[in-house]
Amino acid sequence: MKKILLGNEAIVHGALESGVDFVSGYPGCPSAEIGEEFLKIAKENGVYSEWSTNEKVALEAAIGASFSGLKSLVNMKSFGINVCSDSLFPLAYTGTKAPMVIVVADDPSCWSSAQSEQDSRGYAYLSHIPVLEPADPQECRDFTKLGFEISEKFNIPVIVRTTTRVSHQRAVVEIGQITRSRQLKKGNFVKNPHQYCTMPPRVLEMKKELLEKINKIEKEFEKSKINKIENLAGNKKIGVITSGIPYLYVKESFEEMSLSLPVLKLGTFYPVPKQKIENFIKGLKKLLVAEELDGYLEKEIIQIAKEVNPKLEIFGKNVLPEVGELNTEKICLALARLTGKKFALSSDRVPYRMIGQIPRRYPRLCDGCPYWNIFPVIKKIAPGGTIFGGDIGCNMMAGLPPHNMQDYLFCMGASFGISHGVSKATGQKIISIMGDGTFFHAGIPGLINAVYNKSNFLIVITDNRITAMTGHQQNPGMGKTGMGEDTIEISIEDVAKSCGVKYVKTLDPANKEEFENTIKDFLTKDGVSVIIAKHICSLLERRQKSASN
Amino acid sequence: MKPFNIILSGVGGQGLITLVTILDQACLNEGYDVRSSELHGLSQRGGSVQAHVRFGKKVYSPLISNKKTDIIIGLETSEALKSIMYANEKTKILVNDNSVPYLGGLPKKELLETLKKTAKNNLYLVSASKICEEKLQKEVVSGMYILGYACYKKLIPLTIESLLKATEQVIPTKYLESNKKAVELAKL
Numbered sequence: 001m002k003k004i005l006l007g008n009e010a011i012v013h014g015a016l017e018s019g020v021d022f023v024s025g026y027p028g029c030p031s032a033e034i035g036e037e038f039l040k041i042a043k044e045n046g047v048y049s050e051w052s053t054n055e056k057v058a059l060e061a062a063i064g065a066s067f068s069g070l071k072s073l074v075n076m077k078s079f080g081i082n083v084c085s086d087s088l089f090p091l092a093y094t095g096t097k098a099p100m101v102i103v104v105a106d107d108p109s110c111w112s113s114a115q116s117e118q119d120s121r122g123y124a125y126l127s128h129i130p131v132l133e134p135a136d137p138q139e140c141r142d143f144t145k146l147g148f149e150i151s152e153k154f155n156i157p158v159i160v161r162t163t164t165r166v167s168h169q170r171a172v173v174e175i176g177q178i179t180r181s182r183q184l185k186k187g188n189f190v191k192n193p194h195q196y197c198t199m200p201p202r203v204l205e206m207k208k209e210l211l212e213k214i215n216k217i218e219k220e221f222e223k224s225k226i227n228k229i230e231n232l233a234g235n236k237k238i239g240v241i242t243s244g245i246p247y248l249y250v251k252e253s254f255e256e257m258s259l260s261l262p263v264l265k266l267g268t269f270y271p272v273p274k275q276k277i278e279n280f281i282k283g284l285k286k287l288l289v290a291e292e293l294d295g296y297l298e299k300e301i302i303q304i305a306k307e308v309n310p311k312l313e314i315f316g317k318n319v320l321p322e323v324g325e326l327n328t329e330k331i332c333l334a335l336a337r338l339t340g341k342k343f344a345l346s347s348d349r350v351p352y353r354m355i356g357q358i359p360r361r362y363p364r365l366c367d368g369c370p371y372w373n374i375f376p377v378i379k380k381i382a383p384g385g386t387i388f389g390g391d392i393g394c395n396m397m398a399g400l401p402p403h404n405m406q407d408y409l410f411c412m413g414a415s416f417g418i419s420h421g422v423s424k425a426t427g428q429k430i431i432s433i434m435g436d437g438t439f440f441h442a443g444i445p446g447l448i449n450a451v452y453n454k455s456n457f458l459i460v461i462t463d464n465r466i467t468a469m470t471g472h473q474q475n476p477g478m479g480k481t482g483m484g485e486d487t488i489e490i491s492i493e494d495v496a497k498s499c500g501v502k503y504v505k506t507l508d509p510a511n512k513e514e515f516e517n518t519i520k521d522f523l524t525k526d527g528v529s530v531i532i533a534k535h536i537c538s539l540l541e542r543r544q545k546s547a548s549n
Numbered sequence: 550m551k552p553f554n555i556i557l558s559g560v561g562g563q564g565l566i567t568l569v570t571i572l573d574q575a576c577l578n579e580g581y582d583v584r585s586s587e588l589h590g591l592s593q594r595g596g597s598v599q600a601h602v603r604f605g606k607k608v609y610s611p612l613i614s615n616k617k618t619d620i621i622i623g624l625e626t627s628e629a630l631k632s633i634m635y636a637n638e639k640t641k642i643l644v645n646d647n648s649v650p651y652l653g654g655l656p657k658k659e660l661l662e663t664l665k666k667t668a669k670n671n672l673y674l675v676s677a678s679k680i681c682e683e684k685l686q687k688e689v690v691s692g693m694y695i696l697g698y699a700c701y702k703k704l705i706p707l708t709i710e711s712l713l714k715a716t717e718q719v720i721p722t723k724y725l726e727s728n729k730k731a732v733e734l735a736k737l
Binding site for chain 1: 617
């Protein structure tokens with residue numbers, strides 16, 4: 001059957017076709033729709049699904065499920081793999097019992113990512129976990145299925161790495177049947193400490209086993225259909241090796257420039273099929289390695305070429321940018337350099353000067369957003385020179401006009417640690433602002449550290465009762481699970497108190513006077529103090545009202 | 550058939566992604582290959598949103614390249630103007646006569662003048678928001694009016710039947726009537 005699917009939806013479909021039982025993850029852009037879709041359909045399909053407090057816990061939950069015999073899928077955005085890497089590496093050593101696919105969605109060009117433009121494929125080298133790179137929704141579905149098959153065959157987790165233009169691409173997908181019972185599958189944990197404990201000296205034995213697995217998987221990938229060669233009949237002197245979405249840009253470039261060059265499209269980023277690459281580059285004079293962000297493949301290919309074709313001219317990051325996503329034009333310009341064929345960018349038909357004068361439309365707080373009652377008040381009360389620690393989420397908007405009150409912004413939860421360091425180093429006045437979702441994700445250890453090491457700064461938790469920025473996902477402060485079930489509501493105030501914070505107050509920032517007075521009061525205190533400015537996200541409130549009508 | 554290339558631009562909250570979904574479905578209904586690319590996330594918070602939709606016998610890239618855009622559909626004047634960098638001499642520019650103001654933005658009058666000066670005879674300025682507000686008391690369906698307009702005026706090679714069928718396939722029953730009505734209003 002053919003259906004239009006978003007790349008992320010195609011991943012969900014592929015996983016359901018494979019009979020996934022257990023799904024965990026943490027929402028972020030561009031991966032959030034994967035977890036959301038699962039939570040929507042979990043009950044009717046007999047799949048357990050959750051938003052975990054962070055990606056590390058999400059992966060650990062899936063590890064537990066895998067050891068208990070359940071097929072699992074973990075979903076996260078690029079930075080999620082940094083968070084979960086601590087558990088990812090030992091997982092490669094222990095291996096999986098039931099198959100596991102880990103989806104990581106990178107965001108070249110940082111369309112919706114602060115932090116960094118990371119190329120998560122690099123984790124393949126650190127962890128020795130196979131990485132598949134789909135280019136479009138069809139491959140999202142196919143590679144997810146394949147990921148489960150490889151994982152099952154070799155007892156190793158498999159990473160499916162997408163990018164924004166893959167995850168948020170819609171296209172026609174040929175899908176298969178979903179045949180599964182509506183009953184949640186019950187697993188069974190069979191003790192096997194020999195395999196599940198990484199204590200030395202066993203750990204080194206495990207590493208050896210892992211490397212042997214990777215050798216076998218490489219042999220399998222040599223034969224895999226997802227490493228495909230096209231256009232062998234054409235020009236035999238110049239070839240292209242590509243992976244992921246750049247493959248589509250290469251195909252489009254051929255149309256644009258009336259070219260037909262041999263292409264090796266790699267679906268398996270790690271391990272790379274060395275022999276296949278050797279055979280492909282043997283007779284070539286020039287090669288373009290068309291990959292987005294870092295030049296990992298290029299480095300591998302340079303190494304391979306040294307043995308089989310030392311005269312091969314390899315073009316990669318010298319003709320394609322390392323910063324920002326690729327597109328057809330960039331590939332065309334690179335191909336023009338290799339082939340000598342002319343390619344001209346269309347000239348500007350409109351006076352760019354004028355277009356450039358249209359001021360940028362910054363993202364902004366929504367109408368009625370409770371943060372409108374928070375940022376201006378903090379700014380008004382804070383003495384001149386106060387340092388503002390920023391964190392991930394809707395409160396990132398504090399750094400944009402009209403607020404402009406963010407002196408550092410790193411990653412989830414980082415502001416507590418950095419504020420602590422600045423406080424220790426300088427003794428200057430600091431206010432750290434963090435949302436409720438981020439607090440649960442990674443804020444708590446930073447808070448404990450600050451209290452324990454006798455820091456002195458003010459924390460404002462902007463608690464809008466949901467993880468809003470990524471599209472309204474449940475978090476531990478809401479009393480609801482991702483699947484909508486009632487659960488215990490974890491109180492930020494109680495957490496802060498039990499972390500040893502002496503001055504804690506929960507208030508509604510709509511009550512301006514109380515909010516102002518509390519900031520003034522807490523700024524005079526020694527030590528770490530916490531204000532929880534609690535008011536529901538206006539979009540959520542509207543949605544709740546329209547649902548109850 | 551060479552791919553037909555559409556750019557949709559607007560701001561978060563205008564329902565642009567829903568329009569993309571409907572367009573894609575309408576293309577599939579007519580037996581075309583179709584690919585589109587959209588941006589979610591930070592842009593949803595009242596920022597700029599842009600999507601590319603391409604359909605034809607065979608489509609490779611989800612992104613339009615080298616200004617080969619057949620039509621730009623702007624749900625809002627300043628965003629339409631920003632997308633003109635994707636236009637060539639023949640690109641049709643269909644714009645909702647509606648402005649979502651923002652801090653530091655230009656006045657609507659100035660935006661319209663610039664739009665008229667640059668797009669010239671290729672400009673189709675329609676009062677979709679006003680009409681939908683008046684006739685349906687629902688400004689939010691003005692995007693559907695625009696899609697209807699594009700199909701009725703043959704600015705997009707898709708039939709109104711495919712568009713209406715796609716609307717039925719995509720929009721939940723609760724909101725279906727007003728969305729279909731918006732499409733039909735564009736016939737007048």
